[in-house]
Amino acid sequence: MSPEGGSAVASGARGAAARYAMPGRLLDPKSFVLILIALLMVLDAGESAAQRQGNRDADCAVCHGELELLRQNVRTLSRARDLLVLPAHIRDSAHDGMRCAECHTGYASYPHPQAAATATCGSCHDDAQHDWTRGQHSHETVSGETAATCASCHGVHEMAPVAQLAEGAPMRQLNARCVACHQADALPPNDPHTDQVGCWTCHKPHDVHRADDPAAAIGPLQQARTCGACHDTAAVNWRRDVHGATTLRAFAEHPDALTLPVIREAPVCTACHGGHGMLASEAPEFLNASVSMCQSCHEDATRTFFGSYHGKATALGSRVSAGCHHCHGSHGVFPQDDERSMVHQANLVETCQQCHEHARPAFVTYDSHPDPFNPERNIWIFGAFWFMNTLLVGVMAVFGTHTLLWWVRLYIDKRRGILHGPHHHQHHGGHHHPSDPSGEAEQ
């Protein structure tokens, strides 16, 4: 019998079962007895019928449920283990309740044909298959084989239902499968996303691309959407602020923007937050790390910031000092002359009051980015800086010389044998030092 025939019988039987199960069509006792007799006859036909048709799980289990039996028919134990499928494997899996032959279509007869066809996952999951064929996993080969097939990530019989993958152990197990190949990309424990989301939450499940691929979900242009799926407020604010607006305008103006270095460095989500290993904004190290992120573009502003108290305390790991985002905002950054900016003249008092409760208009003339080398920025800061430098150099020059010459003088005296010092003087009594009342007379 051909495999197609077996399949037709199987679907016919399923159709009948479905009809009898329909509510409202109760079986009368006569029909019930007839069916029972028919069923007993089929069962009585026994093993031979099952072997011919190969369409029931029990038939498969005859061989595939017995490791001993499999071992006798295949070359290695590991191959035998691969072929062993127990009911426990399929129970609670995504395909619980489906029969073997629904996927393994070509195996109705025994011995199985050499070139038996297996139904592709795509015959049911065509959307997933479509996405997968566009992604990197289907295009690339590793040691001659497709980089990642359905089974590489989902497993075989025990694959978890999609609904369960959103959290908990199934999500972590699937992540572990990604990490099995992408070992260097495992999320470190301090990453806020670790064990909270699946890899596919950011990288998409099937349409996976390299980070530098324009189609990647984590590409610069897509990030606002990808990250915004969870962090919607941040994404919405970013789109409007100077970082978002600049980025989006650049993309609009340059269709091939992704090839331009300036766009690769565009201030999108990961430019400030980093990718894998990013810090939670509540993490104590975030303050310092975020400044380094801003520094990569705003070098001058960061340099002067590190000259201020805020910058120094931040650099030393203070948890209460101000970083860039405390004053400039995080997803609502605007140029200083924009009225929406936190550092706009009209908003400064309120901005400083976040920490300095009693800040007044006079208070906010404090220069958070002092540049003592620039007299045009503030002549008093410039003046104080140079005055104190002059004083430092002057004092040290005058008294450094004073000290040095003293040493030289004592050295010369020593060479002449008239070194000062109480342990010498009584033996060189009468030399010039005024220990006698003549010293008094000088006054």
Next chain:
Amino acid sequence: MSDKATQEKASVLHGPQNAESGFEIMGPGFEPLGAVPLDSAQRGRGPYIWRFNLFHRVIHAFAIISFYVLILTGIPLRFACAPFAGPLMQFWGGVERAGLIHRWMAGFMVAYTVVHIGWIAAKFFKAENKRRWLWGSDTMVPHPQDAKDFVAQWKWYFGIGPKPAFGRYGYLEKMDYFGEVWGFILIGGTGFMLWFPEFFSRWLPGWTMNVATIFHGYEAMIAAAFLFTIHFFNVHLRPDKFPLDAVMYTGRGTMDYMVEEHPKMAGELQSTSQKPVSRTFKIDHPAPPPTRRSTVIATVLGFLLWGIGIATIIMILWALLC
């Protein structure tokens, strides 16, 4: 060293009452000093003369404690970019803790300064001889003679004049003292501005806090650089005093030491050295020699403090690279 010189040293050593505290030491650029006391105030012939009373010494100890803690809590913030800044802050338990200690120490400094000023005022009003207090050879008040001595010192360096004869306090002591007064006013004033910026910005524009930051940091750097090089050299590291002078710990020095360092005072003391020995400080009176215990403590503390001081100077120089 010749046998004759060795004999000279030996006679010095066994002459006065302090032979037991001798160590083999070396002057920088000089041959071995031989077995003479480490504390230069214990070298030479006695009797011991009282120089500093307990109040002087306690205030000076407070100044040391507060200054060292203030400089070591402040320096990592001042040079936050330096490689030692992080570990030093960790030592204090983080930036906030270091800041808290810094402020407590500032409060301590203000407190003992107030006591010190009160003590000086009381001393002045109670002084029988106010003229001596203001203009005598043992005054702390700067007077024109100090400028003359300063010039004379430079002349002496170049061999065109005798070494100036200082009184109880020469221009070096007065300079150290009034340098600290200036530093206290400037660092303290700007420190309070930076402590309470919101309060001070009632009267001052915010950018004065920037100026205050510069004054505070630089004046502290000047103070540290001055104390840990100039003051240390003048007081401890000069070849004729090396390696240290513990007169500020024990409060007393030998007559020879006084004659060498404070000849004018010693001149006055020639007559008073006949007076009875006073166990506690008594001006113009001889003192008993310091105990071995206090000498050892003074030596250990002295080395520890100038070790930290030199380390601080190295830190500042290191930080200037970044």
